[in-house]
Amino acid sequence: HQGELVKVAGTVSTVDTLSFDNQAVIILEGIDSLAVYVDSRNGVLPGIWVAGDPYFVTGVLGTDDRQDLPYRVEPRDSADIENVASANIIDIGDARTMDGETVTVIGQITWQVPWQPEVYFFEDGTGGISTFHSGAPTLSEGDAVKVTGSIGAFRGEVQISPTETEVLAVGAPLEPTEVTAAEINAGQYQGQLVRLVAELVEVDTLSFDNQAVTLKDGSGTEFSVYGDSRTGVLPGNWPEVGGVIQVTGVLGTDDSNTPAARLEVRRPSDIAEPPLEITPLAVARGLAGETVNVEGVITWQPSWDDRIFFFQDETGGISSFYSDAPDMTEGDQVRITGSIGDFSGEVQVSPTSLEVTGSGPVPDPVSVTGAQINAGEHQGELATIEAVLISVDTLSFDNQAVTLEDGDGTLFSVYSDSRTGILPGMWPDSGGAVTLVGVLGFNDSNDPAARLEPRMPADLVVAPEPELKTIAEARALVDDPTEIEIQGIITWQNSWDDRVFFLQDATGGLSSFYFDAPTMAEGDRVTILGTISQFRGEVQVAPSSLEVTSSGAPVTPVSVTGAQINAGDHQGELVTIRGAVVSVDVLSFDNQMVTLRDGDGTEFKIFSDSRTGVLAAAWPAIDEEVDVTGVLGNDDRLVGDGGTTEGPRIEPRRREDVAPVAAPVAGGGGDR
Numbered sequence: 301h302q303g304e305l306v307k308v309a310g311t312v313s314t315v316d317t318l319s320f321d322n323q324a325v326i327i328l329e330g331i332d333s334l335a336v337y338v339d340s341r342n343g344v345l346p347g348i349w350v351a352g353d354p355y356f357v358t359g360v361l362g363t364d365d366r367q368d369l370p371y372r373v374e375p376r377d378s379a380d381i382e383n384v385a386s387a388n389i390i391d392i393g394d395a396r397t398m399d400g401e402t403v404t405v406i407g408q409i410t411w412q413v414p415w416q417p418e419v420y421f422f423e424d425g426t427g428g429i430s431t432f433h434s435g436a437p438t439l440s441e442g443d444a445v446k447v448t449g450s451i452g453a454f455r456g457e458v459q460i461s462p463t464e465t466e467v468l469a470v471g472a473p474l475e476p477t478e479v480t481a482a483e484i485n486a487g488q489y490q491g492q493l494v495r496l497v498a499e500l501v502e503v504d505t506l507s508f509d510n511q512a513v514t515l516k517d518g519s520g521t522e523f524s525v526y527g528d529s530r531t532g533v534l535p536g537n538w539p540e541v542g543g544v545i546q547v548t549g550v551l552g553t554d555d556s557n558t559p560a561a562r563l564e565v566r567r568p569s570d571i572a573e574p575p576l577e578i579t580p581l582a583v584a585r586g587l588a589g590e591t592v593n594v595e596g597v598i599t600w601q602p603s604w605d606d607r608i609f610f611f612q613d614e615t616g617g618i619s620s621f622y623s624d625a626p627d628m629t630e631g632d633q634v635r636i637t638g639s640i641g642d643f644s645g646e647v648q649v650s651p652t653s654l655e656v657t658g659s660g661p662v663p664d665p666v667s668v669t670g671a672q673i674n675a676g677e678h679q680g681e682l683a684t685i686e687a688v689l690i691s692v693d694t695l696s697f698d699n700q701a702v703t704l705e706d707g708d709g710t711l712f713s714v715y716s717d718s719r720t721g722i723l724p725g726m727w728p729d730s731g732g733a734v735t736l737v738g739v740l741g742f743n744d745s746n747d748p749a750a751r752l753e754p755r756m757p758a759d760l761v762v763a764p765e766p767e768l769k770t771i772a773e774a775r776a777l778v779d780d781p782t783e784i785e786i787q788g789i790i791t792w793q794n795s796w797d798d799r800v801f802f803l804q805d806a807t808g809g810l811s812s813f814y815f816d817a818p819t820m821a822e823g824d825r826v827t828i829l830g831t832i833s834q835f836r837g838e839v840q841v842a843p844s845s846l847e848v849t850s851s852g853a854p855v856t857p858v859s860v861t862g863a864q865i866n867a868g869d870h871q872g873e874l875v876t877i878r879g880a881v882v883s884v885d886v887l888s889f890d891n892q893m894v895t896l897r898d899g900d901g902t903e904f905k906i907f908s909d910s911r912t913g914v915l916a917a918a919w920p921a922i923d924e925e926v927d928v929t930g931v932l933g934n935d936d937r938l939v940g941d942g943g944t945t946e947g948p949r950i951e952p953r954r955r956e957d958v959a960p961v962a963a964p965v966a967g968g969g970g971d972r
């Protein structure tokens with residue numbers, strides 16, 4: 301109805317006053333929220349709204365996809381907004397008690413008697429009532445009506461005799477209220493649409509094939525139903541004595557009968573098969589030997605044997621074997637009656653009946669771990685996992701028994717039937733990364749018995765081989781989730797925290813933080829798979845794997861200037877520079893922040909961790925020169941007096957990296 305003129309009803313929840321006194325209003329329609337947007341230029345100001353009051357709102361139905369509720373009613377002027385509370389409208393539940401008084405009520409139509417349209421039933425959330433209105437318009441179930449009239453009774457049934465019936469809006473038919481026989485006999489829910497499951501006791505056929513029917517609910521309590529043949533309900537519509545049905549109708553009263561309270565069916569479809577009691581699959585899996593009714597969504601039916609299929613609901617999954625299974629598509633919704641058993645240790649349902657009730661999306665696969673697969677969790681469900689290939693054992697007919705390892709180092713099994721289209725050559729080499737989707741099956745003739753079973757080639761996604769990058773190229777990939785491969789030479793690994801190390805190649809350097817880092821020596825050649833990120837402004841590689849491929853000569857430090865250090869050039873590389881001491885600030889734990897000045901007069905920073913063996917005494921006096929070697933790191937928490945970041949700094953690795961320059965010998969001659 302976008303762009304159309306509509307009318308809605310609801311209770312005001314919130315009113316937000318926007319710029320220029322425009323208003324964003326949320327009204328509640330049952331449990332649903334609906335947005336109303338009011339432009340103050342149409343003459344409607346915020347004061348018109350009272351939070352908690354019921355309203356009728358007329359307007360065009362517009363859209364603004366910037367909002368949480370993009371669809372909204374937009375009133376045209378103040379006449380489009382009606383405060384129901386200020387119109388003396390009362391609840392139907394209250395109106396039923398006001399015999400002889402004139403009232404105005406609002407509700408939704410549940411039945412208008414076709415052969416006597418002046419009689420209709422309607423209800424709100426507080427109660428229902430019947431009417432007798434000789435001028436009633438033609439109404440449809442679900443219509444919202446405003447009725448003004450006097451309260452009275454006819455044969456003990458509370459009625460309203462309207463002077464006016466106004467159709468306010470077209471709505472969907474109401475769902476019946478579930479009731480018991482005892483509540484019907486007590487006169488509760490009079491005038492409302494109700495429903496219950498009951499067993500037939502007796503059908504007494506009256507004149508004109510009308511019926512006085514006696515049923516009893518699950519408690520054994522009997523109650524009365526009246527069937528008027530003009531509804532289309534005839535004696536033959538009722539089951540045999542003892543048959544169980546679900547019966548729906550309005551609750552009327554006729555005190556010339558005993559009991560007076562009775563349910564009045566409106567059409568043949570009000571007499572229906574009782575709904576199945578659906579057992580959640582997670583519960584059904586534990587009911588070995590029992591017959592259950594279950595529902596779910598098809599996740600796989602093998603093309604080569606349609607007797608086998610898997611389906612799941614929100615609680616769990618299960619496999620099935622059914623000789624009469626129809627061809628089904630993933631996403632089909634099914635309702636099954638069958639017995640719970642197992643085959644080769646796998647829990648199955650063996651259907652006696654299967655109905656495809658609809659179709660929809662395939663459930664998203666649940667993300668699992670190798671440990672969960674091995675423990676038999678999520679059996680029968682569609683699952684996904686990322687893993688590294690260990691081995692592929694090719695069986696007869698090119699089927700495959702595959703062993704993989706998840707990110708926690710847990711091995712698990714995959715069984716791939718070549719009839720899925722997945723062949724042995726589609727798996728990567730050992731060590732290759734894959735993402736798998738499949739159903740979680742079970743076969744206790746295997747060890748381990750639990751296994752993931754892919755359904756089609758698309759269920760096997762082989763990760764591309766990481767592209768070999770230079771370190772300079774890698775540094776440009778900050779926060780790119782793509783895994784890459786780099787090779788470099790170790791220049792330093794912290795002795796007090798071997799998770800932290802630096803490496804470089806001919807193009808640049810990087811720092812790294814890796815929980816599983818081995819102990820390495822300067823000069824070791826390494827190959828790393830990982831992603832690039834930042835920590836405190838320092839570009840790092842986060843490895844997923846690291847291999848020391850060889851050892852060799854340590855890297856020769858590159859000579860840099862203070863300007864290059866401050867500009868962040870050569871970050872992560874091993875560098876060396878000569879400078880004069882400007883200041884030595886001793887920090888906590890005897891760490892030092894040292895400022896030096898190079899030959900061009902540019903000042904730069906040195907951060908020395910006392911755990912390297914470099915203490916404050918290692919630095920010469922102010923204005924004396926020192927040669928410093930170290931990795932070029934960064935910490936963007938450092939801010940200078942002018943507010944500029946002073947993060948780049950050299951970090952010496954050991955005491956020998958700080959070498960004061962000897963002063964010239966007094967009185968000496970010639971070159972030194």
